[in-house]
Amino acid sequence: MFVFTNRIRIRDDGQASSSRPVLLAGRMLERFAPLLSLSLFIGVWHWLSLRYPPFILPGPGSVAQRFLEKIADGSLPFHALVTLSEALPGLLLGTLAAFALGIPISRSRLADRLLSPFIVASQGVPFIAVAPLLFIWFGNGPLTKVLVCALVVFFPIVINVIAGLRSAPQTLRDLFRALNATPAQTFMKLELPAALPFIFAGLRVGGTLSMVGAIAGEFLSADRGLGFLINLGNSFYDTPLVIVGVLTIVGLALSVYGAIRLAERALRVERWAA
Amino acid sequence: MLIAEHISHTYPNGVEALRQFSLQLSAGQFMAIVGPSGCGKSTLLRVLAGLLRPTSGKVWLAGEPVTQPSPRIGMMFQDAALLPWRTVAQNIRLPLELGWRGNAHFSVEELIQLVGLRGFEHAYPRELSGGMAQRVSLARALITRPPVLLLDEPFGALDAMTRENLTAALEGILRATQTTAVMVTHSIAEAVFLADQVVVSSPRPGRPLGIVRVTLPRPRHWGMESWPEFGHLVGQVRALLAQPLVEPARVN
Numbered sequence: 231m232f233v234f235t236n237r238i239r240i241r242d243d244g245q246a247s248s249s250r251p252v253l254l255a256g257r258m259l260e261r262f263a264p265l266l267s268l269s270l271f272i273g274v275w276h277w278l279s280l281r282y283p284p285f286i287l288p289g290p291g292s293v294a295q296r297f298l299e300k301i302a303d304g305s306l307p308f309h310a311l312v313t314l315s316e317a318l319p320g321l322l323l324g325t326l327a328a329f330a331l332g333i334p335i336s337r338s339r340l341a342d343r344l345l346s347p348f349i350v351a352s353q354g355v356p357f358i359a360v361a362p363l364l365f366i367w368f369g370n371g372p373l374t375k376v377l378v379c380a381l382v383v384f385f386p387i388v389i390n391v392i393a394g395l396r397s398a399p400q401t402l403r404d405l406f407r408a409l410n411a412t413p414a415q416t417f418m419k420l421e422l423p424a425a426l427p428f429i430f431a432g433l434r435v436g437g438t439l440s441m442v443g444a445i446a447g448e449f450l451s452a453d454r455g456l457g458f459l460i461n462l463g464n465s466f467y468d469t470p471l472v473i474v475g476v477l478t479i480v481g482l483a484l485s486v487y488g489a490i491r492l493a494e495r496a497l498r499v500e501r502w503a504a
Numbered sequence: 505m506l507i508a509e510h511i512s513h514t515y516p517n518g519v520e521a522l523r524q525f526s527l528q529l530s531a532g533q534f535m536a537i538v539g540p541s542g543c544g545k546s547t548l549l550r551v552l553a554g555l556l557r558p559t560s561g562k563v564w565l566a567g568e569p570v571t572q573p574s575p576r577i578g579m580m581f582q583d584a585a586l587l588p589w590r591t592v593a594q595n596i597r598l599p600l601e602l603g604w605r606g607n608a609h610f611s612v613e614e615l616i617q618l619v620g621l622r623g624f625e626h627a628y629p630r631e632l633s634g635g636m637a638q639r640v641s642l643a644r645a646l647i648t649r650p651p652v653l654l655l656d657e658p659f660g661a662l663d664a665m666t667r668e669n670l671t672a673a674l675e676g677i678l679r680a681t682q683t684t685a686v687m688v689t690h691s692i693a694e695a696v697f698l699a700d701q702v703v704v705s706s707p708r709p710g711r712p713l714g715i716v717r718v719t720l721p722r723p724r725h726w727g728m729e730s731w732p733e734f735g736h737l738v739g740q741v742r743a744l745l746a747q748p749l750v751e752p753a754r755v756n
């Protein structure tokens with residue numbers, strides 16, 4: 231259930247070639263490194279769990295068992311879906327808002343001066359402290375959680391949208407002007423494509439943060455969702471359930487990240503770097 | 505064909521880039537502009553292209569004033585200015601997708617043939633050498649068959665050998681397409697090789713110090729560099745560049 235997609239790749243072209251078997255061993259090691267570190271992690275966890283009572287640190291075995299139980303009775307998929315159904319619309323809404331504000335800001339100095347203070351302020355707002363306000367205004371249904379998510383993902387995305395839309399170099403802008411391009415053409419054929427690497431960088435951060443936002447919303451008030459599940463486990467001293475909840479969140483966050491990476495590959499954004 | 509009348513330009517920050525720069529070019533001719541760095545050559549070219557409105561003075565193209573970018577003027581920059589997410593062929597056809605409203609244009613295939621890039625139609629810019637990228641840039645500038653082509657140090661970033669090849673190729677292509685051209689360059693030999701007239705500009709603020717007319721026969725080839733006449737022309741340009749200024753250069 232873990233998707234290890236966030237391996238950092240370092241370009242290794244132009245490297246001096248070493249002898250083949252060594253290279254091969256290196257490649258194998260690199261390939262199985264995530265598996266290795268995961269096994270190590272589980273090993274240490276197991277070893278630690280032997281010296282503490284299960285309600286403080288349950289072992290991997292009992293967590294796995296709880297995990298399977300919760301899948302079998304359908305509650306884990308249900309709560310995970312609830313959380314996703316808050317996080318993904320939240321991500322979408324935050325992204326739309328980021329574009330709605332980022333586009334005018336990137337194009338007009340006036341819009342920049344008018345709106346930028348609010349954007350910077352939005353980052354300063356401790357959303358955990360503001361979330362209760364949202365609950366008062368919008369009730370404790372899913373809408374409020376979607377809004378919390380949107381608030382959390384907004385900042386990293388809007389910053390990248392603005393930087394990205396401004397990133398096209400002056401010669402390319404001159405070229406488009408010399409070719410009599412309309413503003414819409416310049417946007418669609420120059421500014422937006424040039425911004426894609428930035429936008430995806432923002433989406434990757436925002437995508438992971440959207441899970442954080444959804445959980446935070448559920449923690450404050452909810453009767454469903456992974457945040458609720460963790461709260462539930464907490465109040466019954468069901469520590470394995472808490473860990474199941476946390477690991478599921480991590481898994482979902484990694485999946486969202488992976489999905490965004492896939493979209494990035496599909497669009498072949500890596501070509502952009504000229 | 506292309507006339508610039510008393511172009512002066514001072515940037516908003518107070519830098520006076522051009523002072524009373526005039527030039528005149530008839531159809532099919534090639535003009536090279538040489539001058540010290542920072543003397544306003546790029547500024548002049550941007551004015552000619554309609555990208556920059558001069559503080560005073562006028563530009564005329566075939567009897568009509570140039571006040572904004574026109575599809576009748578093609579432009580080539582020092583860096584190739586290719587879109588990295590488009591293939592060679594897609595980059596070349598970009599002008600056809602934008603503000604261009606004519607109909608008589610080259611086909612992408614013709615141009616790829618003309619600039620010698622067969623087999624690279626589907627390559628991306630980062631897979632090209634600097635010289636190949638400039639060939640793409642040239643093809644893109646030519647696709648709408650603009651009567652006038654403006655080139656701002658198009659080969660400035662290339663090595664000497666690639667430069668010579670491209671210069672010779674450019675000479676042939678412009679002759680074949682009967683394009684009128686104005687090119688800014690740092691290389692006196694390149695200017696003499698390509699041009700019908702070489703305009704020498706003063707240091708900033710730029711104004712013409714003199715014009716050297718080049719009467720070498722066409723097609724040109726680099727073998728001409730060893731001709732006495734070629735050396736003589738290069739000497740004339742050098743002399744103009746080294747000429748003591750009537751008015752002392754201002755320090756600022």
Ligand SMILES: Nc1ncnc2c1ncn2[C@@H]1O[C@H](COP(=O)(O)OP(=O)(O)OP(=O)(O)O)[C@@H](O)[C@H]1O
Pocket residue numbers: 515516517519520521540541542543544545546547548708
């Ligand atoms: N956008 C601008 N704003 C203010 N000053 C500028 C601007 N562009 C150019 N200048 C100044 O105008 C002068 C002429 O610049 P320009 O780029 O036209 O020179 P150039 O002859 O093309 O130089 P080079 O040979 O180095 O390319 C320079 O002093 C430069 O600093």
Ligand SMILES: [Mg+2]
Pocket residue numbers: 545546547656
């Ligand atoms: Mg210049």
